[in-house]
Amino acid sequence: MSTDSLQDRSPRTRRVAAWPALATALCFLAVLCLAAGMRIPDLTLRPVHGDEANQAVKTGQLFETGKYRYDPHEHHGPSLYYLTLPVLYSCGVPSFEASSIAHFRAVPVIFGLLLIALLWPLRNSLGGAATVWTALLMAVSTPLVFYSRYYVQEMLLVCFVQAAFVSGWLYLHRPRLLWALAFGCCLGLIHATKETSIVIVFSACLAGAAVLLLGRLRDKTPFHTQLESVLNRRMAGHFTAALLMAGFVSITLFSSLYTHARGPLDSLLTYTGYFARAEGAGSAGLHDKPWYYYLLLLSYVYRQAGPRWTEAPVLLAGCLGAVAVLVMKRSGETPREREAAVQILFRRFLLFYTLFMLVIYSLIPYKTPWNLLPFYHGVLLLAGLGIAGVLRAARYTLPRAMLVALALAGVALIARQSYLGNFTYFADARNPYVYAHPSRAVERLVERVADIAAIAETGRDLHINIIRPDGDYWPLPWYLRAYTRVGWWHKIPDHADADILFAAPELYESLKVHLNDQYLVEFHALRPGVLLHAYIRQDLWDVFIKSRGGG
Numbered sequence: 001m002s003t004d005s006l007q008d009r010s011p012r013t014r015r016v017a018a019w020p021a022l023a024t025a026l027c028f029l030a031v032l033c034l035a036a037g038m039r040i041p042d043l044t045l046r047p048v049h050g051d052e053a054n055q056a057v058k059t060g061q062l063f064e065t066g067k068y069r070y071d072p073h074e075h076h077g078p079s080l081y082y083l084t085l086p087v088l089y090s091c092g093v094p095s096f097e098a099s100s101i102a103h104f105r106a107v108p109v110i111f112g113l114l115l116i117a118l119l120w121p122l123r124n125s126l127g128g129a130a131t132v133w134t135a136l137l138m139a140v141s142t143p144l145v146f147y148s149r150y151y152v153q154e155m156l157l158v159c160f161v162q163a164a165f166v167s168g169w170l171y172l173h174r175p176r177l178l179w180a181l182a183f184g185c186c187l188g189l190i191h192a193t194k195e196t197s198i199v200i201v202f203s204a205c206l207a208g209a210a211v212l213l214l215g216r217l218r219d220k221t222p223f224h225t226q227l228e229s230v231l232n233r234r235m236a237g238h239f240t241a242a243l244l245m246a247g248f249v250s251i252t253l254f255s256s257l258y259t260h261a262r263g264p265l266d267s268l269l270t271y272t273g274y275f276a277r278a279e280g281a282g283s284a285g286l287h288d289k290p291w292y293y294y295l296l297l298l299s300y301v302y303r304q305a306g307p308r309w310t311e312a313p314v315l316l317a318g319c320l321g322a323v324a325v326l327v328m329k330r331s332g333e334t335p336r337e338r339e340a341a342v343q344i345l346f347r348r349f350l351l352f353y354t355l356f357m358l359v360i361y362s363l364i365p366y367k368t369p370w371n372l373l374p375f376y377h378g379v380l381l382l383a384g385l386g387i388a389g390v391l392r393a394a395r396y397t398l399p400r401a402m403l404v405a406l407a408l409a410g411v412a413l414i415a416r417q418s419y420l421g422n423f424t425y426f427a428d429a430r431n432p433y434v435y436a437h438p439s440r441a442v443e444r445l446v447e448r449v450a451d452i453a454a455i456a457e458t459g460r461d462l463h464i465n466i467i468r469p470d471g472d473y474w475p476l477p478w479y480l481r482a483y484t485r486v487g488w489w490h491k492i493p494d495h496a497d498a499d500i501l502f503a504a505p506e507l508y509e510s511l512k513v514h515l516n517d518q519y520l521v522e523f524h525a526l527r528p529g530v531l532l533h534a535y536i537r538q539d540l541w542d543v544f545i546k547s548r549g550g551g
Helices: 003-039 050-065 079-090 101-117 120-126 128-140 142-148 154-173 177-191 197-218 223-230 235-254 263-278 293-299 312-327 335-363 369-393 397-423 441-455 505-512 538-547
Strands: 463-467 485-489 500-503 519-527 530-537
Touching: 003 101, 003 128, 003 142, 003 397, 050 079, 050 101, 079 101, 079 154, 101 128, 101 142, 101 154, 120 128, 120 154, 120 335, 120 369, 128 142, 128 312, 128 369, 128 397, 142 154, 142 369, 142 397, 154 177, 154 197, 154 335, 154 369, 177 197, 177 235, 197 335, 235 263, 293 312, 293 335, 293 369, 312 335, 312 369, 312 397, 335 369, 369 397, 441 500, 441 519, 441 530, 441 538, 500 505, 505 530, 519 538, 530 538
Parallel strands: 463 485, 463 500
Antiparallel strands: 500 530, 519 530
16 A cells, blocks of 8 residues: 555544544534523513522612622522523613513523533543533433522532533643633632632632542552642642632622722621521521431422422442542653543542542531532532443443443433423422422412502502511512512511501401501411411402402
């Protein structure tokens, strides 16, 4: 065969070699489209949760007044509020009153999709197949989809952690000041999002130490050799720059763009209160759960009726991924083998980070379903590694095809649950991710207020009093944001009369002696187990009944 014929064939060979990379990219793009299809539709479908309402009202104040003050006692970090503003501005929202919950929920949707998109820069550390499988699991995972449509901080927090992984990996792969600054920016955003950032950073530090220890015990590699494989002296300046960037981002946000000097200090002092809440103080143990709560929630939940919920395929694949990471061993000193060693260190870090996060979150008595996302993010990454590792171990076509079919069946099971959880049981207590959530009954309550406002001469200047001794009236501040005369009371005021009153049932007898007008009393539910009496002024009720053709 002539040299010319070999030269003619080489471009074709290169094209054939490019097909796997192209197929991986196309599959990844298809998975992103699937993720968008699971997250974007019907963002107004679910009633607004009390926590969502709380965050939205806080954002609304920033949107309308341009002012924000970090509250270390009742609110989380400022990143969610500031990052919502571009969405409100780009959608042309003229005022908080004119906004829709879809505008606010679009923010976690965006970051939920960005979380998956940020897997692509990690493909050299995870492998192309593991990247696609991880993306597919993230695209359909019930908790990830559910809380990507939930206006709280968790999806932003997980996305910033993923971005930190990406910038950290890119820096290890090719040390540049740009990647160090990007890593620092991610750290600053993590801190400016939620107090649980301290758990994330602490787990990461423990994971780094565990990686070094495992390398010493398993690979017989001295600590200094391991560090030299990923670090060198000139990186000290980059590390300092990363910390300065983290501080700059955090201080900028907590100081309300340098208008509130105490904000950064409060962002540190808040941890005294956070540790107390983590132990169950301040909520009368309302959110205290046993240590195995998260594992049970992900493994199997069936509440006597409705679907059975499980993320067992992900947990199983995650265990396989953990085993695959542990059996990997460093060898050789060629450039290619040194690059593989960095990949092994990254995967080991991911494993230990996930384990430490799971242990710490399990030990904290205070638990809510959305708090599982930071460690479940790591489980999903390990799951992708597990599926890819099993498929790679299958040497023959038929067993590999059967394993692919089995993995896709697990994905289909989770996808079906995710659809049911987000579009059928979206506010149903049988859905384990629906937690202290208003039912559709709260919308009927709001409709009743609108009915009375429509026939009252005062219109939206209707006088409304809400009386709850414990201050538990969320999400009503969101739903009643268009009304100009709303009073929020922790006790019965001296002048309790109003066009409409909402009061806790236990106040019924004591409230009667404070009312001078005649009222019709209705019964409404704020959420399951939390009832409200609605007192509608009798003359307004009579006009309303006549407007409906009644006597």
